[in-house]
Amino acid sequence: MMILEVERLSVxxxxxxxxxxxxxxxxxxxxxxxxxPNGSGKTTLFNLLSGVYxxxxxVIRFAGETVTDLExxxxxxxxxSRTFQNLxxxxxxxxxxxxxxxxHRHEDTGILADLVHWPSVRRQNAATRELALAALARVGLxxxxxxxxxxxxxxxxxxxxxxxxLASDPKLLLLDExxxxxxxxxxxxxxxxxxxxIKDGITVMLVEHDMRLVMNxxxxxxxxxxxxxxxxxxxxxxxxxxxxxxAYLGDHGSKEATRAFG
Amino acid sequence: MVSxxxxxxxxxxxIAALIVxxxxxxxxxxxxxxxxxxxxxxxxxxxxxxxxxxxGQVSLGHAGFLGIGAYSVAIGPVHFGVPSWxxxxxxAALSGVVAFIVGRPILKLKGHYLAVxxxxxxxxxxxxxxxxxxxxxxxxxxxxxRLVLFGWSARGATTWYWIAGATFIVAFVLALNLMDxxxxxxxxxxxxxxxxARVLGxxxxxxxxxxxxxxxxxxxxxxxxxxxxxGYVTPDAAGFLRSIELVAMVVLGGMGSIVGSLVGAVxxxxxxxxxxxxxxxxxxxxxxxxxxxxxxxxxGIVPSLAAAFAGRRK
Ligand SMILES: Nc1ncnc2c1ncn2[C@@H]1O[C@H](COP(=O)(O)OP(=O)(O)O)[C@@H](O)[C@H]1O
Ligand SMILES: [Mg+2]
Numbered sequence: 138m139m140i141l142e143v144e145r146l147s148v149x150x151x152x153x154x155x156x157x158x159x160x161x162x163x164x165x166x167x168x169x170x171x172x173x174p175n176g177s178g179k180t181t182l183f184n185l186l187s188g189v190y191x192x193x194x195x196v197i198r199f200a201g202e203t204v205t206d207l208e209x210x211x212x213x214x215x216x217x218s219r220t221f222q223n224l225x226x227x228x229x230x231x232x233x234x235x236x237x238x239x240x241h242r243h244e245d246t247g248i249l250a251d252l253v254h255w256p257s258v259r260r261q262n263a264a265t266r267e268l269a270l271a272a273l274a275r276v277g278l279x280x281x282x283x284x285x286x287x288x289x290x291x292x293x294x295x296x297x298x299x300x301x302x303l304a305s306d307p308k309l310l311l312l313d314e315x316x317x318x319x320x321x322x323x324x325x326x327x328x329x330x331x332x333x334x335i336k337d338g339i340t341v342m343l344v345e346h347d348m349r350l351v352m353n354x355x356x357x358x359x360x361x362x363x364x365x366x367x368x369x370x371x372x373x374x375x376x377x378x379x380x381x382x383x384a385y386l387g388d389h390g391s392k393e394a395t396r397a398f399g
Numbered sequence: 400m401v402s403x404x405x406x407x408x409x410x411x412x413x414i415a416a417l418i419v420x421x422x423x424x425x426x427x428x429x430x431x432x433x434x435x436x437x438x439x440x441x442x443x444x445x446x447x448x449x450x451x452x453x454x455g456q457v458s459l460g461h462a463g464f465l466g467i468g469a470y471s472v473a474i475g476p477v478h479f480g481v482p483s484w485x486x487x488x489x490x491a492a493l494s495g496v497v498a499f500i501v502g503r504p505i506l507k508l509k510g511h512y513l514a515v516x517x518x519x520x521x522x523x524x525x526x527x528x529x530x531x532x533x534x535x536x537x538x539x540x541x542x543x544x545r546l547v548l549f550g551w552s553a554r555g556a557t558t559w560y561w562i563a564g565a566t567f568i569v570a571f572v573l574a575l576n577l578m579d580x581x582x583x584x585x586x587x588x589x590x591x592x593x594x595x596a597r598v599l600g601x602x603x604x605x606x607x608x609x610x611x612x613x614x615x616x617x618x619x620x621x622x623x624x625x626x627x628x629x630g631y632v633t634p635d636a637a638g639f640l641r642s643i644e645l646v647a648m649v650v651l652g653g654m655g656s657i658v659g660s661l662v663g664a665v666x667x668x669x670x671x672x673x674x675x676x677x678x679x680x681x682x683x684x685x686x687x688x689x690x691x692x693x694x695x696x697x698x699g700i701v702p703s704l705a706a707a708f709a710g711r712r713k
Binding site: 187188189208209210212213214218219221225226227228229230234237238239241242244246248250251252253254258261262265301302305 | 573576577579580581582583584585587588590591592594595596597598599600601602603609613655
């Protein structure tokens with residue numbers, strides 16, 4: 138079953154075609170990676186998929202339904218969640234509270250009940266807290282739950298965003314450069330987390346520059362260059378694709394290419 | 400679980416105890432009067448802090464809702480013979496409805512644009528109250544009949560001390576409750592990152608309107624109390640300076656600190672009274688003190704002091 142189908146998706150910003158006529162089909166339960174040099178439109182694609190941007194052209198279908206013009210919160214309530222390349226942490230909240238917000242779409246107390254702290258609110262708070270702690274444990278941050286979110290390291294914040302997205306119990310999770318700025322041990326940790334998600338039946342779309350991670354974990358890899366599709370296939374197919382190798386060597390991605398192919 | 404509830408409500412318990420004990424040290428009835436003003440302003444400030452400090456949405460027109468509440472308990476009884484207590488609830492409902500209608504378009508704006516739009520709302524409400532002289536007495540204002548409950552007339556600073564104090568505690572607890580709830584977490588999330596809040600399924604526009612309505616109702620009740628306590632109301636109740644005063648109390652006490660709202664109200668109600676001994680220099684000194692507070696306690700009194708204590712303990 139295809140959980141996500143994208144047809145001829147395009148968006149431009151003042152003449153720049155950031156995403157240009159892209160087609161994508163993501164099989165449920167797989168890891169689907171998007172790679173490409175900086176500025177090739179990966180984050181823009183995620184912004185389109187999550188409803189943050191509205192496309193100029195094209196169709197997006199999620200779990201069999203057309204969702205092209207849906208607002209981000211509506212999409213989230215259908216089971217699409219994401220993390221951000223440039224972190225979007227709730228910095229005035231604790232680590233645990235950040236993740237508790239992730240569970241919001243399943244919380245069902247009204248504002249009047251919230252004001253008087255009706256017993257249902259207490260039950261909900263306890264349930265949400267349990268769930269958030271479990272999500273934190275999954276990314277290895279259980280011991281940091283009580284800390285201020287601002288006290289975490291960059292790599293830990295990346296994992297905090299994953300835990301927060303997980304707390305929403307998504308069907309499809311978009312991870313935008315989760316390993317950027319992470320040391321090898323933290324990257325290993327993210328690899329482990331993604332594998333555990335797949336076991337739970339969550340589909341993962343991954344944007345990542347760490348080619349070892351991408352090639353190890355992906356079922357399919359989609360390559361973008363200047364907003365357009367350059368290639369798509371299994372990691373082996375993409376690795377041996379001449380156009381891909383050239384794009385990486387030609388652009389400012391030669392370091393990535395060495396890591397990926399060398 | 401029980402201990403969690405206790406820590407959450409601890410500030411409310413401590414403040415309630417203070418409210419009960421303090422009058423034992425009041426040298427004169429004048430101090431009751433100051434207490435009443437503190438509670439009434441703190442009530443409005445807690446409401447505004449829910450909007451500003453938690454949800455991160457500024458309002459420079461909140462005195463407009465104070466005005467709606469104040470004139471409700473004036474116009475209702477005088478022109479229509481409706482009992483004051485009913486008008487208090489009616490005023491709160493009306494403020495809520497106005498906030499609901501205006502909130503959706505206005506709260507789409509951000510930062511300075513939102514500030515100016517709410518400023519406009521406040522000015523608009525104040526002008527209506529000034530111009531509809533037939534109903535409001537115009538710039539001169541109108542007198543407000545006493546609050547009568549079950550045949551008993553609420554008058555005098557001592558009586559109002561207990562009414563306003565008790566109401567403030569209830570409002571304070573409701574605010575603490577809200578912040579430790581799904582809605583409260585969503586609001587605080589919106590403050591820090593609207594985009595992250597949205598992709599986690601939070602209907603940002605709806606939540607903003609909801610807290611705008613609640614905060615307008617807080618202001619309205621405070622306005623009704625102020626009018627009933629003073630027995631008189633003028634359009635100044637809804638004026639721009641009043642709005643600024645409320646914002647100053649929020650920021651001085653500490654954005655996002657419910658306890659800070661009380662502290663902000665205490666400082667800006669008590670200080671001008673205490674400084675009257677300096678006659679001509681009163682305003683200058685007040686301005687100076689507020690500036691010094693903000694320079695040294697830049698996150699507001701309560702959060703800054705809390706951080707300083709937490710730092711020392713480590
Ligand atoms: N909101 C925006 N306004 C203007 N240009 C944008 C916007 N978002 C993305 N872009 C442009 O789209 C292109 C692709 O950017 P991006 O998707 O961030 O690339 P990547 O994530 O692959 O590094 C860049 O040229 C970028 O400047
Ligand atoms: Mg990017």
